[in-house]
Amino acid sequence: MPDLSRITCIEDLRVIAQRRVPKMFYDYADSGSWTEGTYRANESDFQKIKLRQRVAVDMEGRSTKSTMIGQEVTMPVAIAPTGLTGMQHADGEILGARAAKAFGIPFTLSTMSICSLEDIAEHTGGHPFWFQLYVMRDRDFIERLIERARAANVSALQLTLDLQILGQRHKDIKNGLTAPPKPTLTNLMDLATKPRWCMGMLGTKRRTFGNIAGHAKGVKDLSSLSSWTAEQFDPTLSWADVEWIKKLWGGKLILKGVMDVEDARLAAASGADALIVSNHGGRQLDGAPSSIEALPAIAEAVGTEIEVWMDGGIRSGQDVLKARALGARGTLIGRSFLYGLGAFGEAGVTRALQIIQRELDLTMAFCGRTQIDEVDSSILLPGTF
Numbered sequence: 001m002p003d004l005s006r007i008t009c010i011e012d013l014r015v016i017a018q019r020r021v022p023k024m025f026y027d028y029a030d031s032g033s034w035t036e037g038t039y040r041a042n043e044s045d046f047q048k049i050k051l052r053q054r055v056a057v058d059m060e061g062r063s064t065k066s067t068m069i070g071q072e073v074t075m076p077v078a079i080a081p082t083g084l085t086g087m088q089h090a091d092g093e094i095l096g097a098r099a100a101k102a103f104g105i106p107f108t109l110s111t112m113s114i115c116s117l118e119d120i121a122e123h124t125g126g127h128p129f130w131f132q133l134y135v136m137r138d139r140d141f142i143e144r145l146i147e148r149a150r151a152a153n154v155s156a157l158q159l160t161l162d163l164q165i166l167g168q169r170h171k172d173i174k175n176g177l178t179a180p181p182k183p184t185l186t187n188l189m190d191l192a193t194k195p196r197w198c199m200g201m202l203g204t205k206r207r208t209f210g211n212i213a214g215h216a217k218g219v220k221d222l223s224s225l226s227s228w229t230a231e232q233f234d235p236t237l238s239w240a241d242v243e244w245i246k247k248l249w250g251g252k253l254i255l256k257g258v259m260d261v262e263d264a265r266l267a268a269a270s271g272a273d274a275l276i277v278s279n280h281g282g283r284q285l286d287g288a289p290s291s292i293e294a295l296p297a298i299a300e301a302v303g304t305e306i307e308v309w310m311d312g313g314i315r316s317g318q319d320v321l322k323a324r325a326l327g328a329r330g331t332l333i334g335r336s337f338l339y340g341l342g343a344f345g346e347a348g349v350t351r352a353l354q355i356i357q358r359e360l361d362l363t364m365a366f367c368g369r370t371q372i373d374e375v376d377s378s379i380l381l382p383g384t385f
């Protein structure tokens with residue numbers, strides 16, 4: 001195990017990930033759509049919110065423990081679904097799921113993961129995890145995927161609603177993103193500077209979309225796989241499909257990608273267990289508000305009917321606390337997780353979680369609170385949110 005005691009913030013992990021992960025995959029993580037304005041605002045809008053420092057309050061016996069859809073969590077943070085995670089580090093999804101299990105928070109596997117549902121089940125001893133579903137045109141494939149999720153002991157389904165079509169990310173186009181990378185001269189020169197990553201990849205058989213390859217009709221090789229995935233995101237997705245998925249799955253359902261109060265009302269009326277205020281980490285509609293800006297109105301409108309969570313821009317435990325204060329019962333982290341993974345594998349994910357929990361715990365104390373479940377907007381300075 002590497003000694004990570006001098007890694008003190010998520011930014012440290014980001015810098016190391018940038019050195020260790022091939023450019024194509026680092027850029028895939030560290031980017032937003034078009035001007036990346038929404039991507040940047042997700043982080044910078046957190047900075048505008050100021051905390052009220054309180055003193056001479058008994059700070060003993062603090063706890064960051066809470067629940068998300070009834071599940072006990074060490075802190076109100078889950079790992080968000082991220083595609084191609086097994087390209088940030090060999091077997092990345094397995095490592096992330098293991099770190100989350102040991103820390104006591106939920107891990108979400110993406111439909112577009114490298115490691116499959118079955119891989120996660122096998123390597124975490126059948127520990128329950130969450131699965132994120134993209135609705136594809138091939139509905140038979142979706143039905144089978146849901147069956148596979150059930151067999152893998154998935155305990156909640158996250159249905160992503162904000163990717164019927166793909167937002168344009170300039171870097172991915174310029175880098176010619178594929179999994180695995182094509183052996184072009186540029187890629188080979190880049191890989192030559194990433195020996196750890198290459199060694200990891202040589203030691204695993206998991207190098208392409210594990211939930212799809214060998215499971216979707218007509219997908220035999222890499223080129224048929226890329227054309228299948230490019231054509232499969234279903235632009236016709238509607239609330240009727242949400243109802244269909246809800247019936248088919250029958251378990252806990254989380255709706256991801258809600259940014260508007262009207263949609264939040266529809267999400268609450270759908271009978272789902274939670275909604276995630278999310279702009280997909282600034283990767284879809286550039287020009288949408290940051291998630292933390294959209295959160296308060298949504299929490300106010302539907303927070304008593306459905307659990308409201310948020311993701312986007314969380315790089316510190318302070319951000320988690322601010323989100324909680326503004327009505328998010330739970331939060332999810334995408335890039336903070338990926339940077340830890342890309343930098344040091346499983347140990348890096350664990351370090352990212354430790355950093356966030358410590359920041360959350362200390363900030364809570366400075367704001368005069370000992371229990372995360374007692375935090376509300378009174379910890380924030382009026383006029384700054």
Ligand SMILES: Cc1cc2nc3c(=O)[nH]c(=O)nc-3n(C[C@H](O)[C@H](O)[C@H](O)COP(=O)(O)O)c2cc1C
Nearest residue numbers: 029080081082083110160280281312313333334335
């Ligand atoms: C590299 C990357 C891949 C992602 N892939 C998916 C995905 O497959 N499914 C999904 O619902 N969201 C996906 N997301 C969005 C995340 O689930 C989450 O909403 C976002 O990362 C939160 O913002 P943050 O990265 O600032 O924490 C992805 C995000 C990133 C950064």
